[in-house]
Amino acid sequence: MTDLDTMTTERGQGLLPGGPGEGMLVEIRDEGELATQDMNLNIGPQHPATHGVLRVVIDLDGEKIRRARPIIGYMHRGFEKLAEARDYRQIMALVNRHDWLSAFNNELGVAIAVERMMELEVPERARWIRVLMAEWNRILNHLMFVGSFGLELGAITPVFFAFREREDIQHLMESATGGRLHFSYNRVGGLKEDLPRGFLAASAQMTKNVRARSQEYRDLLEGNEIFIARTRGVGALPLDVAASYGVTGPTLQAAGLPEDSRVTEPYEKYGEIDVRVPVGQNGDSYDRFMVLLDRIDASCDIIDQVLDSIPSGPVKTNLPKVVKAPEGAIYVRTENPLGQCGYYLVSDGKKNPWRLKMRTPSFNNIAAMPYLLEGALLSDMIAILGSVFFVVGDIDR
Amino acid sequence: MSSTREVATRTGARAAEAFQGGSPMEPEALAAHLCERLGRAVVDVTVTYGQLTLTVEADALAEAARLCKESPALAFDFYDHNAGVDLGEEGFAVVTHLYSLRHRHHIMIRVVAPGGRQAPKVPTLTHLYAGADWHEREVYDMFGIDFEGHPGLLPRLLTVENFEGFPLRKDFLLATREAKPWPGLKEPKEIGSDEEEAADATAAEAPVAAEEKAQAAKTRAERARAKAAAMRAEKQSEKAAAQAASTEEAEDAGSAPAGEAEDAQAAAAEKTTGGETAGAGAAQVAAAAGEPEPQTPGGAADVARTDIAKDAAAGAVGGDTAAGAPGDRPGTDQPVHDPESEAKVGEGAPPVPSGAPGPEAEGRHGGAEREGRSASDAAAGGPKADAGGPTASPYADRSHASAGEGASEASETLDEVGRPEDPRPADTPDDDTRRGGDDS
């Protein structure tokens, strides 16, 4: 029995040099056990658990994972190359597609980068609305993962509940942006257009619903003994490892660190409202999931604050016919739902960027996957994959 | 499980304390701190938008990163990302972005990879940061920069294993833009200009076609000059007869825009391999030239506009039609500057093959750009100089802008070739039709 425990707890240190648990993988093998032959199992790219086309090649000893190798790039579309051939307005329509669950946040980063370079004065109202939308989008995203995580662990109901809420919120955002998934509502220097009549009231109502319903997820999963048994202590990611992999977002916060660029380096209006950053203690799957749930409520709080303080006025600035960022380089990071999304924009003063490097959260988070998987059980792999929340497009860009 | 929970909690709790309660350093302070330790290895320190970019010698990168990670005052424990940047001729740069969870300050360590474009090399950081692994593999995928000491850059991370070339290098062609002609290229067809001409006008990217066009343009230029001389005389008399009073205005009204038209066309020609978009550019800028005097008696400017547009566009379609006898088009004798503008197309043409990177221009990106720049400056200088009167100035800007565009586009990968600077040329057709609409 204890052996089963160690299977799920001890961690190999394949990639991390000089970390705390170096060489654990070797120690697990106890002499007593029969000689076994590892089975090479290819999970994905079309596998229910790797929602998307992530592929993980694992070496199995029984059900214990000896080695795990994530293989990515199936959805690589060369965004950075495409961006170099397009002007900033067109990039807006491209950039929101890599992480298709947080389109608005994606656009926001680029918009802010260009605005800072051009030293544009973005209208107050636009900046508040950006915060509002960003938070709605965050909730959309988190709901998705709350559902899918349950689904992967075999609890099939939460995902349907999640989509119930998502539909409502999507309809709300669609009424403002016209899109259900790819909102493309940001523009350099503001927003596409102002909100439709009644949006703010609807938002206020919606936060109430979401809060009420997020309780259902808690009832379904939070206290559920089976769920706890499946996730507690599974895929625990120590902070130092997380840091050296550049892991961010709920995965980092679950490890106990309130690192969130909305707080540490507030952009737009986050500095003027109080942003609660929920954290966990163990950094295991359970904490990651709970942090995600808490973030939904936190976002609701933010939205309420925005609704109280949104001013009237224009949402656009008058721009030259062709937007051109001055020569130079800038790095802008925004707190996307899945973690920190960074945009390193190098401009040579033309209407399209000379280089636009996008640092996506999922890429770094999945890079830590071998560390998390080695020594886990096959079933744990599902719990880990599901709780290191990622979008394949966000990995591959 | 219980054991696990304790283990995890311990690590979690311990780490959480260890990673909090630091004090951020100002970029300048950071720079100073590192400079004194790295000494002459630091090539350059820039602080833009409050962000520190420290350029160091390639071989000092690992040392710099180690310092950043280990010295407690800096404690850059968080590996954010690294980005390759194409520097043109100098080769490539790699910008490594580190962050400190404890102190919450950033640093970007920039390294210009030695080895130029052929064999760029940069030391790896995988021994310091586990996260560097994938990021360096990505940079290798995209730029072919070799990270010395990296556990394994192959198989390729993001592209397919047997992918040829390095996509993010500027000389790598963007296939999607190669595949089909740009739909935005077409201009409204002239009356009488027939289909296939328009067709090959759009699909003209082959360098061969470019040279032919250049030649055609040259010859056309010669004929045009002759014609120009004849016409000028003719026009002088004609003008004198026509409007005794408003000669002056008409004159400099004509001349100022003429200047732009030329330059802008030079620029347009600069940027395109074929003459076609030069034609387009000519059409619109010349039209622009005509704009400032809507109130010109008899709308001479208007006629001039349309004719120039026709000529230039026709020149785009094919040398002969363009250089064809002026008689077959009404009122060709009116404007003096259009043959000259054609001439400019001719002169503008020769630099084209070098200026705009055709397939053969790969890898000569830097050179191409510098030419482009100078050309654009020249072009820009012109209209700025003789942009006559407040009415003319916006168009002066415009043609200037377009010239700049032209140059920029010239420095683009081939996928951009053949795209006129986006919305601008479209304006004049608008104005055209708008006016037309009002009258009819």
Add this chain to the structure above:
Amino acid sequence: MTVIAQVTLAFDSFWLSLALNLGLIVVFFLTAPLVVGYMEHKVLGHMQDRLGPMEAGIGPIKHGVGQLVADGVKFIQKEDIIPSAADRWVFAWAPAVSLVPVLVVLVVVPFGPGVWAVQLDAGIFFALAVSSVGVLGILMAAWSSANKYSLMGGIRAAAQLIAYELPLVLAAAAVVLQAGTLSLVGIIEAQNEFRLFGAVPVPYAVPHIIGFGMFYVAALAELSRPPFDMPIADSEIIFGHMTEYTGLRYAFFMLSEYAGMVVLSALATVLFLGGWYPWPGVPLPEGALGAVLGFGVTMGKIIALTFVMVWLRATFPRLREDQLQRMSWLVLIPLALLNIVVVAVAKVML
């Protein structure tokens, strides 16, 4: 099935009656799973804030009544794919092997007074023995599919079924001890007579609450229903032993699962819920009417039990294989043994 009685009386021909009985059993075997399946469709749907199937219907009756029939038709039309690397014959026969035992068990299950095909004195013994044959089919499928996922699923299933056969049998054994007979009919009658503390008429579920719970959990595990569906955990190993199956053969596996739900619920009904008696001590009218009512009562109880199965599926995540094993060997089996001891003692004392 009351018909059976009369027919047998009329013709008094053993073979004819047997044939008729078996025929009716097969009909029941083909229809009952449809009912359960439809129930699962709708209940699951509404528990998840959906409607479930709404279109396919029989005649004017919509609400997806005909969904499973339509599915059946679809399965028949589908191509029957056998992987080239597969062991053809084993692969082809596996569904039958997992299907037949369930059918056979039905033969001995009493659905009402006189409503059974065959009455064996060792009915419960026979039922449990046969029902555990089904695992062979799963193993055959898993092994012959030449698919790693199938193999893992098969191995999980085997381990699981072995682990849960024990609590199942032990729980039943306690009841047998209590009733003093192996015959299912006998158990029902004994239950009818049973009085708690000699006074309160209750089904065995009450005194055997632990046994009942164990039997139910074990049944879930045996059927690999959630939360014990690791053998076919779709998010881990695609569909376990059924990964490579298509069309009719796949339909057979499905059928055997749902028929299995019916059968095990029926056994639970007989063992713990007093069979066809609405409540111990409440007599049913004689003859055909009584048979019909009894059948209705039994079906009602079966549906109730299967409903709970669906309910659990809608609510709970999936356990992990090792946790499942631990639960069986460390919790259920000791508990079951203890249960037997207690029952034995009580039996002797009272």
Add this chain to the structure above:
Amino acid sequence: MPTLPKIGLLKGLGVTLKTMMSPATTAQYPHVKPDLPPRTRGVIALMEENCTVCMLCARECPDWCIYIDSHKDTIPPKKEGGRARTRNQLDRFAIDFALCMYCGICVEVCPFDALFWSPEFEYSTYSIRELTHEKEQLRVWMDTVPAPPDLEVGAEIPPEISDGLEAARKAAEEEAQRLAAASQPAAGGDGTAAGGAAAGGADDDIHVEAQVDQEVFDQLVGEGKSERVARAKAKAAYVRREKARIRRERAEASA
């Protein structure tokens, strides 16, 4: 080992049971059409009459999915000695919705309101070729274009709209003056015409210094109109009232 079932499991069972009892939120799509907001980016509609072949959409399109063919027409001079004009004629306008990524840039950049978004979304086809909608089809979509929604309270009226309002107002005034002028000679004729003429004519020489009518303004703002609109309307209201008053006085004086 997994903790034995406790309240946690029962809670979950409660939730699912409760949900089963409450009505489902499913919408029976083919039977019940979704109500999509007017801004929904479903399909792009073309108002051909407005298109001037400026090529802006085709050029700004990020993935080159708009195809435009056109030619120049010469319009013969209307009066003798006038000059011929040229205008662009649209021959082909096609959007390939198989390529389109529904970013809306074309709709945004169109300077003459020739392109609109329609929430219509049911145009899936069996062949990808049929997803290229020609201008006839795009014109059909035009009928499904809804009116844009009002803006949220506190929003600034976009210039194009305020300009439009301004233009409309001017046009109305000119029309009024024209009518007035036309009906001048008929003054003193039959009563109604005379009355109208008198009113119309009288208006011309009444001059009222426009100023904001505070209560109207407050009321409008209360209704959620943006200040700018409210002020304009308030002024208009004030002027109207003043003119009416003056007219009344004059009528009394003349009577």
